[in-house]
Amino acid sequence: MAYWLMKSEPDEFSFDDLKNRPEQTEPWDGVRNYQARNFMRDAMQDGDEVFFYHSNCDIPGIVGIARVRGETRPDHTAFDPDDKHFDPKSDPDKPRWYLRDIQYVRPLARTISLKELKDHAEALQDFALVRRGNRLSVMPVDAQHWDYILGLE
DNA sequence: GCCAACGTTGGC
DNA sequence: GCCAACGTTGGC
Numbered sequence: 166m167a168y169w170l171m172k173s174e175p176d177e178f179s180f181d182d183l184k185n186r187p188e189q190t191e192p193w194d195g196v197r198n199y200q201a202r203n204f205m206r207d208a209m210q211d212g213d214e215v216f217f218y219h220s221n222c223d224i225p226g227i228v229g230i231a232r233v234r235g236e237t238r239p240d241h242t243a244f245d246p247d248d249k250h251f252d253p254k255s256d257p258d259k260p261r262w263y264l265r266d267i268q269y270v271r272p273l274a275r276t277i278s279l280k281e282l283k284d285h286a287e288a289l290q291d292f293a294l295v296r297r298g299n300r301l302s303v304m305p306v307d308a309q310h311w312d313y314i315l316g317l318e
Numbered sequence: 319g320c321c322a323a324c325g326t327t328g329g330c
Numbered sequence: 331g332c333c334a335a336c337g338t339t340g341g342c
Contacts, residue, residue, distance in 0.1 A: 298323040300339045
């Protein structure tokens, strides 16, 4: 069992949007970064837990917990010329981009903001999210960091 | 809206 | 394989 953090812009897809999905599950499509793809395709396991992070908004931070559901599969949006994440270099016979399905678990009692996380720099050393210049949208979370952050809730 | 950080592209 | 140009991310 591993832990992850996944970013989403709430204007695009928020944690409430996930909650309101018919099966509270959403394919995490549109990721076009190789490192993030490799985490989703190769490292995630069915049942892994995920911090749901809101980026590019008033208070960037962790707002809820989700869960990885099922195995990896090709990101279908890469094949659709009308999709904003269309990638002509991704061939359905040899897909370049993969996704996971993410299921709602529960909201945090309160948002744990990026600012607050940065205030715990010592305990959260080497946590990718608080490293300078971090732009990765899918990243692993160490078990001790996961527990520490939930301890702030 | 600004801009630093960083990933990708493509000419050479 | 190098690296300048360019595009994107995302905090502020």
